[in-house]
Amino acid sequence: MRADALAWIPRGIVLGLLAFAVFGPISNLLLWAFAEKWYFPHALPLEYGFAFWERVFRPRSNAMESLFTSVIIALSTVAVCLAVSVPAGYALARLRLPLRSPVLLMFLLPQAFPGVAVYINVARIFYTLGLNGTVAGVVLVHAVHGLVFSVWITTAAFAAVDRSLEEAARNLGASPLRTFFEVTLPMAAPGVMAGAVFVFLESLDEFTGTYFVGVPDVTTLPLLMFNASMGGNYQIAAITALILLVPSVGFMLVIERFLKADVLARIGH
Amino acid sequence: MKPSLLTASVAALALAAGLAAAPLRAQTVLNVVTAGDQNMVDYINEFLAPRFETLAPGVTVRAAGTGPGDAGSQKIYEKLDAQAKAGAATRDMDVAVIHQKMAGQMVKEGLLDAYVADVATGGLATRDSVRNALGADVTGYVLPMFHSQIALAYNPDLVTAPPKSFADLTQWVKDHPKAFGYNGIKGGMSGVGFVTAWAAAHMDDAAVLEKGPYDAAMKPAIEKALSGLKAFNTDVTLTPGNAGTLDMLNRGEIAMGPVWVDMFYTWQADGRLNPNLKLALIEPGLPGQPMYYVIPAGAAGADLARRFVELATGAEVQAEGIVKRFNWYPGIDAQHVRAKLDDATWNRLFTDVSPEDLAAKGKPFPLAPYFTDILEAYERTVAN
Amino acid sequence: MSALSQTEPAIGGAAPPRPLPPALWGVLLVLPALAMVALFFLYPLGFSVVSAFRDGDGAWSVANFTKAFAFYGRDILFTLMIVALSVAIVAVLAVAIGGYLTLGRNTTAVAILRWLYRWPLFIPFIVAAQMMRSFLAKNGLMNAMLVNGGVIEPLQAVSLLDWRGIVVTFVWKQTPFVALMVAGAMASLDRSGIEAARDLGAGRLRILADIIVPQVRPTLVVGLILSFVTMLSVLSVPMMINPNNPTMITVDMAYRINAHGDYGVANALGVVSYLMAGLVAWIYLSHGVRRGAGS
Numbered sequence: 001m002r003a004d005a006l007a008w009i010p011r012g013i014v015l016g017l018l019a020f021a022v023f024g025p026i027s028n029l030l031l032w033a034f035a036e037k038w039y040f041p042h043a044l045p046l047e048y049g050f051a052f053w054e055r056v057f058r059p060r061s062n063a064m065e066s067l068f069t070s071v072i073i074a075l076s077t078v079a080v081c082l083a084v085s086v087p088a089g090y091a092l093a094r095l096r097l098p099l100r101s102p103v104l105l106m107f108l109l110p111q112a113f114p115g116v117a118v119y120i121n122v123a124r125i126f127y128t129l130g131l132n133g134t135v136a137g138v139v140l141v142h143a144v145h146g147l148v149f150s151v152w153i154t155t156a157a158f159a160a161v162d163r164s165l166e167e168a169a170r171n172l173g174a175s176p177l178r179t180f181f182e183v184t185l186p187m188a189a190p191g192v193m194a195g196a197v198f199v200f201l202e203s204l205d206e207f208t209g210t211y212f213v214g215v216p217d218v219t220t221l222p223l224l225m226f227n228a229s230m231g232g233n234y235q236i237a238a239i240t241a242l243i244l245l246v247p248s249v250g251f252m253l254v255i256e257r258f259l260k261a262d263v264l265a266r267i268g269h
Numbered sequence: 270m271k272p273s274l275l276t277a278s279v280a281a282l283a284l285a286a287g288l289a290a291a292p293l294r295a296q297t298v299l300n301v302v303t304a305g306d307q308n309m310v311d312y313i314n315e316f317l318a319p320r321f322e323t324l325a326p327g328v329t330v331r332a333a334g335t336g337p338g339d340a341g342s343q344k345i346y347e348k349l350d351a352q353a354k355a356g357a358a359t360r361d362m363d364v365a366v367i368h369q370k371m372a373g374q375m376v377k378e379g380l381l382d383a384y385v386a387d388v389a390t391g392g393l394a395t396r397d398s399v400r401n402a403l404g405a406d407v408t409g410y411v412l413p414m415f416h417s418q419i420a421l422a423y424n425p426d427l428v429t430a431p432p433k434s435f436a437d438l439t440q441w442v443k444d445h446p447k448a449f450g451y452n453g454i455k456g457g458m459s460g461v462g463f464v465t466a467w468a469a470a471h472m473d474d475a476a477v478l479e480k481g482p483y484d485a486a487m488k489p490a491i492e493k494a495l496s497g498l499k500a501f502n503t504d505v506t507l508t509p510g511n512a513g514t515l516d517m518l519n520r521g522e523i524a525m526g527p528v529w530v531d532m533f534y535t536w537q538a539d540g541r542l543n544p545n546l547k548l549a550l551i552e553p554g555l556p557g558q559p560m561y562y563v564i565p566a567g568a569a570g571a572d573l574a575r576r577f578v579e580l581a582t583g584a585e586v587q588a589e590g591i592v593k594r595f596n597w598y599p600g601i602d603a604q605h606v607r608a609k610l611d612d613a614t615w616n617r618l619f620t621d622v623s624p625e626d627l628a629a630k631g632k633p634f635p636l637a638p639y640f641t642d643i644l645e646a647y648e649r650t651v652a653n
Numbered sequence: 654m655s656a657l658s659q660t661e662p663a664i665g666g667a668a669p670p671r672p673l674p675p676a677l678w679g680v681l682l683v684l685p686a687l688a689m690v691a692l693f694f695l696y697p698l699g700f701s702v703v704s705a706f707r708d709g710d711g712a713w714s715v716a717n718f719t720k721a722f723a724f725y726g727r728d729i730l731f732t733l734m735i736v737a738l739s740v741a742i743v744a745v746l747a748v749a750i751g752g753y754l755t756l757g758r759n760t761t762a763v764a765i766l767r768w769l770y771r772w773p774l775f776i777p778f779i780v781a782a783q784m785m786r787s788f789l790a791k792n793g794l795m796n797a798m799l800v801n802g803g804v805i806e807p808l809q810a811v812s813l814l815d816w817r818g819i820v821v822t823f824v825w826k827q828t829p830f831v832a833l834m835v836a837g838a839m840a841s842l843d844r845s846g847i848e849a850a851r852d853l854g855a856g857r858l859r860i861l862a863d864i865i866v867p868q869v870r871p872t873l874v875v876g877l878i879l880s881f882v883t884m885l886s887v888l889s890v891p892m893m894i895n896p897n898n899p900t901m902i903t904v905d906m907a908y909r910i911n912a913h914g915d916y917g918v919a920n921a922l923g924v925v926s927y928l929m930a931g932l933v934a935w936i937y938l939s940h941g942v943r944r945g946a947g948s
Contacts, residue, residue, distance in 0.1 A: 038519075
């Protein structure tokens with residue numbers, strides 16, 4: 001008992017430091033979201049209130065509509081990314097592919113090559129195809145960006161699945177497709193889902209591509225956040241960031257729910 | 270099996286999104302895209318849009334912002350350019366608000382409509398900046414939304430005798446190391462403007478920077494003018510961006526710095542700057558520029574767009590919206606606006622900087638090619 | 654590898670085993686993803702890359718690269734150092750967090766840590782940058798907290814808004830990302846090896862370094878490479894924390910475009926950025942492939 005109590009001293013210090021590191025900056029965000037007056041020489045806000053919340057939620061600013069669009073876009077992006085990366089990840093992890101490394105490197109490109117210059121060309125192509133100003137167009141742009149996460153992480157997840165289990169299933173007479181859906185995919189599910197979370201967050205963080213392909217017909221909340229943040233409008237930026245926390249954390253919790261059930265099921269077998 | 274349930278629901282949502290993809294256009298929508306701060310979007314949404322919608326029933330104004338600074342205007346240009354190159358029949362924005370620097374290029378590339386002759390308010394703005402944008406002829410293509418100016422913001426509690434000239438400022442910075450801050454050239458126009466003003470203040474023939482003609486042989490003179498800036502920079506705080514200078518003023522880390530007057534007032538109104546802070550213009554002057562209303566060539570709602578700009582550049586709206594509500598310097602000529610306002614409101618605009626000061630020390634930015642030369646000289650001699 | 658080539662052809666149906674089908678299947682499975690990147694990124698990217706190799710008159714030249722290195726050579730190095738340092742710190746912290754989640758004996762502490770470490774993941778980069786700007790500044794919230802708490806004297810307060818601020822923000826934002834991946838991989842490890850080592854009296858640090866980390870290394874490295882690439886391409890963090898000299902090349906790219914309309918040099922810097930990312934990823938891939946072939 002005593003030793004355990006003593007162990008809480010270093011533990012408490014480390015966790016306390018971590019809490020300071022994580023929540024220190026976030027407390028700044030919370031303060032700004034409700035600060036109506038905050039300037040030197042005052043270390044803390046002079047006045048708090050909801051005036052800026054009112055401004056964000058004014059009917060003309062369409063904040064709720066943009067939030068809804070952002071979430072729809074993020075979910076669709078996840079769907080598109082998973083649909084193409086699960087097969088791709090499996091192939092890259094398991095099948096003997098020609099040019100495997102170059103292919104993997106190619107998926108890095110959208111993330112590695114800073115986007116602005118490329119989006120101009122994307123916009124041009126999308127205008128020709130009639131994709132500009134549509135949700136589908138924005139989803140495509142986000143998905144291309146998110147693919148690096150889903151493809152790389154699913155590839156790693158499939159590579160980590162123990163082959164002997166698959167072989168056992170095959171030996172018991174399961175078809176390859178059935179083996180994949182009932183053995184391989186569930187075992188790789190945590191990795192696949194982690195990829196989904198990152199794709200979702202990446203989409204909710206994106207504004208450059210959304211501007212070039214979506215605006216003015218499709219507007220998302222991150223666009224408002226970007227404008228407010230770059231202009232130093234801390235209150236509006238903080239409030240939009242807090243609003244965006246809701247779908248982000250919510251998606252993570254939903255995913256965890258599924259994951260837990262799945263992991264437990266596996267332990268049961 | 271649960272993951273597949275999830276996938277299914279995600280796919281269903283995606284389908285719903287696809288169906289919702291085609292934007293509902295039951296009403297006529299007038300798309301206004303603006304560079305600059307969020308308060309410009311607010312101005313269009315909250316002030317102009319309701320007025321225009323009563324004027325033109327059945328029309329909805331939709332405003333979108335592209336972000337502050339030249340980057341915001343650049344994005345408008347890039348979107349219009351992409352549409353032109355894609356051969357699109359119409360443009361998806363009807364009215365755009367851009368900075369001076371982009372206007373010349375967009376006129377030259379044929380991206381804009383020469384609409385000014387067709388609007389009734391076309392004659393209300395007669396300043397040089399409605400014809401000349403950094404040396405490019407923009408006559409007939411632009412009308413000013415408001416005029417903005419770079420000025421030194423300072424905390425009067427810490428700066429009892431604000432500098433009157435660049436020489437004063439240099440001495441002040443020596444006496445108060447790190448108490449002056451500006452944002453270099455990569456973080457926005459308030460820093461860039463300070464640098465071009467520095468160059469103009471330290472050149473024998475500064476007028477040629479504004480008036481032309483362009484002469485590449487001036488490059489050494491420009492480098493020489495900037496040579497003192499490197500030593501100056503060792504005693505100043507370099508801030509991250511236009512908003513970064515205001516941000517450091519907010520926390521009292523610097524006591525003085527060049528800022529955009531309109532941003533300064535917004536920050537004060539939003540409670541992010543001490544209301545005691547003051548503004549000053551120094552000799553020989555600091556640059557300013559208007560924001561322009563432009564109509565893209567081939568805008569789908571060109572007729573409505575003209576009526577919108579007409580409303581926005583009328584004396585009534587400029588007085589009530591630009592000056593009274595948002596505390597910006599009017600875009601159209603002062604006398605038209607002055608007539609619509611009481612003395613108190615008008616004078617509030619000139620609390621710190623008098624109209625005479627503004628006339629004498631409010632300068633245009635240098636011609637575009639000189640502008641480039643100054644920036645590159647800064648990168649070569651000051652930053653390295 | 655040999656097991657693979659025996660089992661896989663069966664996916665193709667009843668046909669007798671031939672060497673071609675698995676590769677063909679692989680290509681077919683990768684194709685949709687590849688086509689997406691090719692159509693919606695590579696093809697438009699092509700225009701950009703071409704412009705990096707052309708001069709003002711449209712002739713082929715490497716002038717943009719010469720200029721990029723002359724003006725921003727220092728920034729290229731600076732970028733590389735910032736990102737490498739951040740990745741190194743992220744690696745240590747992520748392994749520490751994942752390790753404690755896996756090996757921690759006190760369930761309360763583990764639960765607190767699990768709840769705590771993930772929050773930065775949900776804060777977008779641009780907001781993180783803005784928060785850090787007013788948190789790490791000289792008169793910022795951190796120093797105010799430290800002064801109030803009696804940890805430092807007001808005169809000791811310094812601004813961290815230089816390269817340190819950029820590193821702090823990157824580490825703050827990316828540690829949970831890597832930790833999440835690594836903790837997941839650690840959780841799915843076979844625990845018998847860990848328990849055996851524990852029974853033999855091995856310390857927890859020992860177990861982490863010798864048993865756990867080697868097994869999750871592929872996941873860790875993938876997480877780090879993705880972080881490396883992400884940090885390389887983020888504009889908002891250096892832009893808001895320190896866009897003055899020296900700074901990261903994303904700021905220079907934005908500056909070339911916004912101040913000069915100079916897509917040539919901007920794209921040349923983009924190519925340099927991709928080469929840095931590609932080089933790191935390629936080292937990992939070739940290493941990984943060789944190891945795979947060896948086993």
